[in-house]
Amino acid sequence: MKKKKIFSLIAVTIFLGLVLAFQVSAQGILPEATGSSNCSVDENGNPTGMSPTDCGDYAINDFLALAIKISQFVFGILGSLTLLMFVYGGVMFLISAGSADKVGQAKKIITAAVVGLLIVFGSWLIINFVFKAMGLNWQGKVEIPTQLKPRTRLLR
Numbered sequence: 286m287k288k289k290k291i292f293s294l295i296a297v298t299i300f301l302g303l304v305l306a307f308q309v310s311a312q313g314i315l316p317e318a319t320g321s322s323n324c325s326v327d328e329n330g331n332p333t334g335m336s337p338t339d340c341g342d343y344a345i346n347d348f349l350a351l352a353i354k355i356s357q358f359v360f361g362i363l364g365s366l367t368l369l370m371f372v373y374g375g376v377m378f379l380i381s382a383g384s385a386d387k388v389g390q391a392k393k394i395i396t397a398a399v400v401g402l403l404i405v406f407g408s409w410l411i412i413n414f415v416f417k418a419m420g421l422n423w424q425g426k427v428e429i430p431t432q433l434k435p436r437t438r439l440l441r
Contacts, residue, residue: 292373299369300362349421356412363405370398 377391 296369299365332395346421349416352419353416358408360409362402365406367398367402367405370394370401374398 374391374394381391382385
C-alpha cells in the first residue's frame, strides 16, 4: 500500500511538472491570430495598440495550428508517461527477486507500455497524414507545393 502511495505521488509530481512547465513556456498554446480585421485603430482612426489576437480575429488556419499545438502537448505527456511505465516495469523486474508473480506483473507492465507506445505512434501517423493531406506541416504552416519540372529528354 505504501508503494502505491509513493508511486502515485511521484506520478502526480511528474505530471504536474510537465503541465506547469508547458504553461510557463514563452510560446504558449494559443497561436497568433492571422485575421484580416483592422482592430488596431478605432472608429476615429486613433491607434488602439491592439493586435488581431487581442480582438479575437482568428482564421481557420489558427484553429488548425491550435489543434497541432494541443496534439504536440498530448503526445509529449503520453511519451513521458510511457517512459515512466517502462522505468516502473524495469524496476519491478529488478526487485522481483525471482518471484514468478512479480516477474509476470513486470512483463505485463512493459507489454502495456509497448502497446500504448504503438497506439501513440499510430495516432501521430494518422494526425500527421491528415495534416499533410490538407497541406499543413507539423508547425501549422501552410506548405505550398512547388511545381516539379519533368525529367524527360527528347531523343533526336
